[in-house]
Amino acid sequence: MAYLTAKARKFPVSRLKAFASERTAGTELLFNDAKVKVEVPDGRSWNGVDFGLFSAGASMSLQWAPVAVESGTVVVDNSSAFRMDNNVPLVVPEVNPHAIFDNNGSPYKLISNPNCSTIQMVVALKPLHDEFKIRKIIVSTYQSVTGKGKKGLEALESEMRNEPQASFTHFKPIAYNIVPQVDAFLENGYTKEEMKMVNETRKIFEDDSISVSPTTVRVPVYGGHSESIYVEFEKNVDIKKVMLLLHSFPGLIVQDDPSSQIYPVPIDCYGKDEVFVGRVRMDLEHPKAINMWVVADNLRKGAATNAVQILEKIIEKVNS
Amino acid sequence: MAYLTAKARKFPVSRLKAFASERTAGTELLFNDAKVKVEVPDGRSWNGVDFGLFSAGASMSLQWAPVAVESGTVVVDNSSAFRMDNNVPLVVPEVNPHAIFDNNGSPYKLISNPNCSTIQMVVALKPLHDEFKIRKIIVSTYQSVTGKGKKGLEALESEMRNEPQASFTHFKPIAYNIVPQVDAFLENGYTKEEMKMVNETRKIFEDDSISVSPTTVRVPVYGGHSESIYVEFEKNVDIKKVMLLLHSFPGLIVQDDPSSQIYPVPIDCYGKDEVFVGRVRMDLEHPKAINMWVVADNLRKGAATNAVQILEKIIEKVNS
Numbered sequence: 001m002a003y004l005t006a007k008a009r010k011f012p013v014s015r016l017k018a019f020a021s022e023r024t025a026g027t028e029l030l031f032n033d034a035k036v037k038v039e040v041p042d043g044r045s046w047n048g049v050d051f052g053l054f055s056a057g058a059s060m061s062l063q064w065a066p067v068a069v070e071s072g073t074v075v076v077d078n079s080s081a082f083r084m085d086n087n088v089p090l091v092v093p094e095v096n097p098h099a100i101f102d103n104n105g106s107p108y109k110l111i112s113n114p115n116c117s118t119i120q121m122v123v124a125l126k127p128l129h130d131e132f133k134i135r136k137i138i139v140s141t142y143q144s145v146t147g148k149g150k151k152g153l154e155a156l157e158s159e160m161r162n163e164p165q166a167s168f169t170h171f172k173p174i175a176y177n178i179v180p181q182v183d184a185f186l187e188n189g190y191t192k193e194e195m196k197m198v199n200e201t202r203k204i205f206e207d208d209s210i211s212v213s214p215t216t217v218r219v220p221v222y223g224g225h226s227e228s229i230y231v232e233f234e235k236n237v238d239i240k241k242v243m244l245l246l247h248s249f250p251g252l253i254v255q256d257d258p259s260s261q262i263y264p265v266p267i268d269c270y271g272k273d274e275v276f277v278g279r280v281r282m283d284l285e286h287p288k289a290i291n292m293w294v295v296a297d298n299l300r301k302g303a304a305t306n307a308v309q310i311l312e313k314i315i316e317k318v319n320s
Numbered sequence: 321m322a323y324l325t326a327k328a329r330k331f332p333v334s335r336l337k338a339f340a341s342e343r344t345a346g347t348e349l350l351f352n353d354a355k356v357k358v359e360v361p362d363g364r365s366w367n368g369v370d371f372g373l374f375s376a377g378a379s380m381s382l383q384w385a386p387v388a389v390e391s392g393t394v395v396v397d398n399s400s401a402f403r404m405d406n407n408v409p410l411v412v413p414e415v416n417p418h419a420i421f422d423n424n425g426s427p428y429k430l431i432s433n434p435n436c437s438t439i440q441m442v443v444a445l446k447p448l449h450d451e452f453k454i455r456k457i458i459v460s461t462y463q464s465v466t467g468k469g470k471k472g473l474e475a476l477e478s479e480m481r482n483e484p485q486a487s488f489t490h491f492k493p494i495a496y497n498i499v500p501q502v503d504a505f506l507e508n509g510y511t512k513e514e515m516k517m518v519n520e521t522r523k524i525f526e527d528d529s530i531s532v533s534p535t536t537v538r539v540p541v542y543g544g545h546s547e548s549i550y551v552e553f554e555k556n557v558d559i560k561k562v563m564l565l566l567h568s569f570p571g572l573i574v575q576d577d578p579s580s581q582i583y584p585v586p587i588d589c590y591g592k593d594e595v596f597v598g599r600v601r602m603d604l605e606h607p608k609a610i611n612m613w614v615v616a617d618n619l620r621k622g623a624a625t626n627a628v629q630i631l632e633k634i635i636e637k638v639n640s
Contacts, residue, residue: 138458138550140460140535140548142498142537142539160480171581172581172587173587176540176542176586176587177585177586177587178462178539178546178585178586179585180546180548180583180584180598180599180613181578181581181583184579185578185579188601188604189578189600189602190601190604198604211603211604211605212604213604213606213609213611215460215548215599215611215613217462217546219498219539220496220539220540220541221496221497221498222496226498226500226537228500228535228537228548230458230533230550258501258505258509259504259505261491261492261501263500263501264500265492265493265497265498266497266498267492267493267496267497279500279535281508281510282509283531283533284508284533286531286533291533291535293500293535
C-alpha cells in the first residue's frame with residue numbers, strides 16, 4: 001500500500017479521488033489514514049471536483065486534462081504535455097505566481113508544472129535575474145535516478161545487487177557510473193531534457209533573450225538533483241548583494257560556508273520542500289558572472305510540492 | 321602483494337627500484353613477474369638511476385626529487401610540488417612535448433605531471449585551441465573516488481556496506497551522494513583542485529589569456545573522471561572541422577553518436593590509456609562556442625600513463 005498525505009502542508013481536502021490507467025486501478029492508497037481506491041477515469045469522474053493534480057505522463061494528460069477542465073476542475077499538470085502551449089501558464093509559485101491568474105484575477109483552468117531541473121534552477125536565479133538581468137546560463141546537472149520514477153529507482157537498486165539487466169533504464173549501467181543522457185536526443189544534439197531547461201526557463205522568466213547552454217547527466221543517487229550553474233548578467237555583479245538577495249528569497253535556503261563543509265548535497269536535501277544553494281562565488285575574471293551549486297528534491301520541489309503550491313496560491317486568492 | 325607492469329607499453333626497464341616512506345617500506349611488489357622490495361630512500365638511492373617516477377605526495381617530492389636530480393636522475397613528478405615552478409616544465413605529451421627539452425634538445429632533469437582533471441581536458445581541447453584559439457572554458461567535473469587514492473576507494477566501499485564512518489574521506493558521505501568539493505577551499509571560494517585546472521591549463525597552453533571557470537565535484541564512481549565542458553573560441557567554429565580535428569588527434573578517441581547511446585562513460589574508460597570525447601555540439605546560439613563531454617581513467621592518462629609517456633618521449637629522442 002502506498003501513502004499519500006496532505007498533513008505536512010495542511011492542504012484543505014474534503015474528499016480525494018485517485019485515478020490511473022487499468023494497470024494500477026484497484027490498488028489502494030492511504031490518505032490521512034483513510035484508504036483510497038484507485039479508479040480508471042471516465043467522462044463523469046471530474047464532476048464536482050475542484051482541483052485535479054495530473055502526474056501520469058503526457059498521454060494520460062492529453063486524454064483526460066481537457067475532460068476535467070470541461071467539468072470545471074482546475075487542473076495542474078505535471079507532464080510535459082501543455083508546458084509550451086501559449087494558452088497554458090507554466091508556473092513556479094516563488095517565481096511567476098501572477099501567471100496563475102487571468103486579467104480578471106481568475107485562475108486559469110489548466111496550469112502546467114515545469115520540469116524538475118528547470119524548477120530548482122529558476123528559483124535560485126529569480127532574485128538575481130530581477131536585480132542584474134540574466135544574459136546567459138551554462139548548466140551541468142547531476143540528476144538522481146528517481147527522475148525516471150519507480151523504474152529508475154529499481155534499476156539502480158538491482159544493479160547494486162549485481163543483477164544482470166537486459167536493457168538499461170538509464171540508457172547505460174548507472175551503478176558506479178555517470179551517464180550524460182537524460183531522455184531522448186533531438187536533431188540538434190541536445191536531449192529533450194536539455195531543451196526543456198532552455199524553453200521552460202525562457203517561458204517562466206518571460207524573456208526569450210536568455211541564452212541557456214545545458215548538459216543533463218544521470219548519476220547514481222536515489223533522490224535529489226544537483227546543478228552546477230554559471231550565470232552571466234547584463235549588469236556588473238556585487239557578490240554581497242547576491243547573497244542578500246538569495247537569503248531573502250522565499251523557498252530558497254542558502255548553505256554557503258564551504259571551508260566548513262557547508263554546501264548543499266542531495267542526501268541532505270532529500271524529503272525537503274525547499275531549493276538549496278551554495279558555493280556562490282564570482283567568476284575568476286568576468287565581473288558580470290557567478291558560479292553556484294543548486295540542489296533540490298526532484299520529487300518534491302521538482303514535482304509534487306510545486307504543484308501543490310500552485311493550488312495553495314489559488315486558495316489563498318479565493319480566501320483573500 | 322601489489323602488481324606493477326611495464327609489459328603493456330613495452331617500456332625498456334633493466335632494473336627497477338621502489339621507494340616509499342617507512343610506513344610502506346618492506347612490502348613487496350611484482351614487476352614483470354619478479355619481486356621488488358620497497359625501500360626507504362637515502363642520499364645514495366638514486367646513484368646510477370636513469371629515470372625516477374615520483375608519486376608519493378608533495379612533501380616526499382620536495383624532499384627527494386632534488387636529491388635524485390643531483391644524482392643525475394631525470395625525474396617525472398606526479399605531485400603538485402613543482403607544477404607551477406617557472407623552471408619546471410608541466411607536460412602532457414600529446415599537447416606540449418617540446419617543453420620536455422631545453423634549447424639544446426636535452427631533457428629537463430625535473431618535469432612535472434599535471435593534475436588528472438587538467439590532463440584529460442587539455443588533450444581534448446588542444447587541437448581546437450590550435451585552430452580556433454580558446455578564450456573561455458567553463459567546466460564541471462564528475463570525479464571518481466580514486467582521485468583520493470586507496471583511501472578514497474575504501475571510503476566508498478565501506479559506505480556501500482553501510483559501515484559507519486567517523487570522518488568522511490570525501491568531506492561528506494559519498495555513497496549515493498554528490499559532493500561539490502575536491503581538495504581544500506582557498507580564500508577566493510574556489511578549491512585547490514579548481515585552481516589547478518585554471519593555472520595548469522594556462523601553463524600547458526602557454527597562454528595566460530585563457531579564462532577557466534571550474535566547479536570540481538566528487539561522485540560515487542570507482543574509476544574515471546568525467547567533465548562537462550563549454551568552450552568559447554576567438555574564431556567562429558565549424559563543427560565538422562571540430563570533429564575532424566578531434567578524430568585525428570593522437571591519444572583522443574571520439575565516441576559520438578548519442579542517439580545510438582554512443583558517448584563516453586567512466587565504466588567503459590576504466591583501465592584505458594586514452595582520453596574519450598563525445599556529445600560534441602555547437603552552443604545553441606553562440607557561433608564561437610561548443611559543449612563537449614570528456615572522460616578518462618584518472619589513474620592512467622590522468623597520472624601513471626602520462627608520466628610514462630613523458631619518459632617515452634625522452635627515450636624516443638635519445639634513440640633518434
